[in-house]
Amino acid sequence: DADVTQTPRNRITKTGKRIMLECSQTKGHDRMYWYRQDPGLGLQLIYYSFDVKDINKGEISDGYSVSRQAQAKFSLSLESAIPNQTALYFCATSDYRNEQFFGPGTRLTVL
Amino acid sequence: GENVEQHPSTLSVQEGDSAVIKCTYSDSASNYFPWYKQELGKRPQLIIDIRSNVGEKKDQRIAVTLNKTAKHFSLHITETQPEDSAVYFCAASSSGSARQLTFGSGTQLTVLP
Numbered sequence: 001d002a003d004v005t006q007t008p009r010n011r012i013t014k015t016g017k018r019i020m021l022e023c024s025q026t027k028g029h030d031r032m033y034w035y036r037q038d039p040g041l042g043l044q045l046i047y048y049s050f051d052v053k054d055i056n057k058g059e060i061s062d063g064y065s066v067s068r069q070a071q072a073k074f075s076l077s078l079e080s081a082i083p084n085q086t087a088l089y090f091c092a093t094s095d096y097r098n099e100q101f102f103g104p105g106t107r108l109t110v111l
Numbered sequence: 112g113e114n115v116e117q118h119p120s121t122l123s124v125q126e127g128d129s130a131v132i133k134c135t136y137s138d139s140a141s142n143y144f145p146w147y148k149q150e151l152g153k154r155p156q157l158i159i160d161i162r163s164n165v166g167e168k169k170d171q172r173i174a175v176t177l178n179k180t181a182k183h184f185s186l187h188i189t190e191t192q193p194e195d196s197a198v199y200f201c202a203a204s205s206s207g208s209a210r211q212l213t214f215g216s217g218t219q220l221t222v223l224p
Contacts, residue, residue, distance in 0.1 A: 043200065102154040
């Protein structure tokens, strides 16, 4: 869906580096989410935000932090990347009906 | 919290046959059950969803059924085509104001020509 964008699309980094993944949306949704996808494990929720002043931890938030800079922007940070954070990361948005729309994903490799 | 189990993890069918993927959930207060299709290298896309006030919903070749008593829901694809080959994820919405989705682990569907 072109209305949810993520940058970068691919990133290779080294252990210990700080990384920021960014998500922007033009759908006008209040709710935004960050998921991690590993092969065979489906999508796991890292953090979610229901408005600019609301940030909530998901099931796998350890090692991650987020910032909701505006209604349309939600960033995910890895303060000190480690190899087991190598994964595909998706941002998603939804309205009150909870129909979630995903961004194109960011493939992160930590060496 | 909510727990969603999805079966089978892989499914191969002949073109034209039907495919069924099943999910169970643990939170009896869950009331929203979407299904997503993810093609290789692409983002998950919502293909159909059902809310707890109905038992079945259909959209062309795709249907979803919900049994709230047994806490399970299923995706049915009829007259499968090669372009149906993808990973399918079910999900359930947890109760309360949080309403985040909990996803199943996915089913790799392969439609053989």
